[in-house]
Amino acid sequence: MTWLIWRQHRTEVCVLGLLVGMFGIALLVLGTQAHDLFPGGPARCAGEAGINEACAASFRRLDEEYGYVENLLAGFYLVPVVIGAFLGAPLLARELEDGTWQLAWTQAVPRMRWLAAKLAALAGVTVTLTGMFTAVLTWFRQPFDAWEGRFQYDAFDLEGLVPVAYALFAFGVATAAGAILRRSLPAFGVAFGAFLAARMPVALLARPAYATPLTTMEPVPVGGSKDQAGHWPVPSFADWMIEHGYADATGRRLSWTEYYELEGAANRAGTNLNQFLHARGIQQFGVYHPADRFWTFQLIETALFVAVAAVLIGVVVWRVRRRMI
Amino acid sequence: MTATEFALSTDGVGKRYRKGWALRDCTLALPAGGVIALVGPNGAGKTTLLRLVVGLLAPSTGTVEVLGHDVTASTPQTLSRVGFLAQDHPLYKRFTVAEMLRFGRACNLRFDQGLAERRLAKLGIPLDRRAGTLSGGQQAQVALALALAKRPDLLVLDEPVASLDPLARHEFLQVLMGAVAEGGVTVVFSSHVVHELERVCDHLVVLNHGRVTLTGDIDTLLAEHRLLVGPRTATDLDRAGAVVEAVHSDRHTTLLVRDGAIPAAPGWQAQPVALEDLVLAYLRRPSEPSDAVTSGVAA
Numbered sequence: 232m233t234w235l236i237w238r239q240h241r242t243e244v245c246v247l248g249l250l251v252g253m254f255g256i257a258l259l260v261l262g263t264q265a266h267d268l269f270p271g272g273p274a275r276c277a278g279e280a281g282i283n284e285a286c287a288a289s290f291r292r293l294d295e296e297y298g299y300v301e302n303l304l305a306g307f308y309l310v311p312v313v314i315g316a317f318l319g320a321p322l323l324a325r326e327l328e329d330g331t332w333q334l335a336w337t338q339a340v341p342r343m344r345w346l347a348a349k350l351a352a353l354a355g356v357t358v359t360l361t362g363m364f365t366a367v368l369t370w371f372r373q374p375f376d377a378w379e380g381r382f383q384y385d386a387f388d389l390e391g392l393v394p395v396a397y398a399l400f401a402f403g404v405a406t407a408a409g410a411i412l413r414r415s416l417p418a419f420g421v422a423f424g425a426f427l428a429a430r431m432p433v434a435l436l437a438r439p440a441y442a443t444p445l446t447t448m449e450p451v452p453v454g455g456s457k458d459q460a461g462h463w464p465v466p467s468f469a470d471w472m473i474e475h476g477y478a479d480a481t482g483r484r485l486s487w488t489e490y491y492e493l494e495g496a497a498n499r500a501g502t503n504l505n506q507f508l509h510a511r512g513i514q515q516f517g518v519y520h521p522a523d524r525f526w527t528f529q530l531i532e533t534a535l536f537v538a539v540a541a542v543l544i545g546v547v548v549w550r551v552r553r554r555m556i
Numbered sequence: 557m558t559a560t561e562f563a564l565s566t567d568g569v570g571k572r573y574r575k576g577w578a579l580r581d582c583t584l585a586l587p588a589g590g591v592i593a594l595v596g597p598n599g600a601g602k603t604t605l606l607r608l609v610v611g612l613l614a615p616s617t618g619t620v621e622v623l624g625h626d627v628t629a630s631t632p633q634t635l636s637r638v639g640f641l642a643q644d645h646p647l648y649k650r651f652t653v654a655e656m657l658r659f660g661r662a663c664n665l666r667f668d669q670g671l672a673e674r675r676l677a678k679l680g681i682p683l684d685r686r687a688g689t690l691s692g693g694q695q696a697q698v699a700l701a702l703a704l705a706k707r708p709d710l711l712v713l714d715e716p717v718a719s720l721d722p723l724a725r726h727e728f729l730q731v732l733m734g735a736v737a738e739g740g741v742t743v744v745f746s747s748h749v750v751h752e753l754e755r756v757c758d759h760l761v762v763l764n765h766g767r768v769t770l771t772g773d774i775d776t777l778l779a780e781h782r783l784l785v786g787p788r789t790a791t792d793l794d795r796a797g798a799v800v801e802a803v804h805s806d807r808h809t810t811l812l813v814r815d816g817a818i819p820a821a822p823g824w825q826a827q828p829v830a831l832e833d834l835v836l837a838y839l840r841r842p843s844e845p846s847d848a849v850t851s852g853v854a855a
Contacts, residue, residue, distance in 0.1 A: 235659055235663065263771065329646055329647035329648075329649065330642055331647070333646060337610050337639070337665045338610075339663060339665045340635075341632060554611075554613050554614040554849070
């Protein structure tokens, strides 16, 4: 079976392996240069950026010289999906397209053993390739993460465990769609579409609700310039701010219309906005997830996508066992 | 008689797809040894029946026993005793012929690689060619060599020669019959072509609209049936249900009857019937209106 699986899928495995390898080498080269900007490590530098001029300069250079790579990588959250879908789609669909399922399942290897071996091998390749891809990417992003936190979409979706879960999700969808549609290319498309359709609501709606967010509330500082009022009261830049705004003295949150009315009133009165707000007891609030929830959130999202993948694989197993294909 | 004396026995087998029944009430007991032809028009349910026999499909009703074992069990032992050649003889198109043989060796318990290589060498099929680049006839031969190298006790072939040109068809049947002559293997194959069957087959199963309409040893069937030719008559001709088909011309009525050998009535002349005419007569019989059978997945 091992030889057969390798012979049947070596093209996909080699193409994907080559792409991940090339990507990895490019990122290692660029990443080594980027890491070299921080002799003491980016994490320590981030803590000192306010007081250490060298660190501040390092982060400026990082942004100027490697910011484009970071922007480019933001789109790479789709790579694990491509890997999973590319390996999953042909697993059954190609056999069904070519009629070779009738050949494969009438040899002396029972179909369930055949299916188990294929699923294990190809899911294993999926996990290995995405794992390598994600490891390199996570390492490359360390300096950026030190500065920006790991909760933004270009960090959370590309690092840690969730890319592997995305890949398994795509693998499951592609395999199940291939079993039902009996065609590889539509199965690949379905996996891609399903991921995009799932990712939006998960990232926008589900992810902020994995845990109850914390809230800070403090009076508008009297002395600050208008610029500083834009710095929301969150303990650390690495926290994930999901909502911010103004509240009145009783803690009732103001709508932005109410805020603009206050701003207009301050302008008409010709007073400093911050002093104006401070005098009225207006407070700033921030709703956020602290940075140390990163791994909890990663685990929750991973479990979510892996569970869906498992259900889909279960459907495939059930269909093959029941001889519906 | 125990089940193991049958190569294949089905009991009340039916298969229902979403569109309807492709096969209903199929009860067969086919003896081991010899060649069994499964005949029927396109969409009669032949492919469905054969896929049930090799365990590719599970029956919606009834049971299928092959060589005394329930096929849905699908153990390596039972699988290794049955060879299957699907319609259009699918192969992994990008595999070389040698890789196809390696596939056979990797996935079987008693794969006779030497036998397959000898067969292919005799046919002049190079081992280093990709299967997809071979001609249709050569692909069929590779698929057959693979199936035979399993050394199966039962070999099932779905329309093995339908897509082949006359020469390739002849060569294919020659190899197949050679393998049968070497002994030990029971062959079941489906066909919608009726001629030449008599030369090749021992046993016949006629399938129409998802139902078995005739089954039996070919010699016995030919002995039981005969044509009666007499003056044209419109009266009730059904002699105790023995008339299979009545054909009227201007002056004569020709009856195909299954009555053993009762002496013909005065004025009637008895003639033997050719196998092809016998099969066609059974295929022309209208199915009962209750048989809401749709054409199966024969594509």
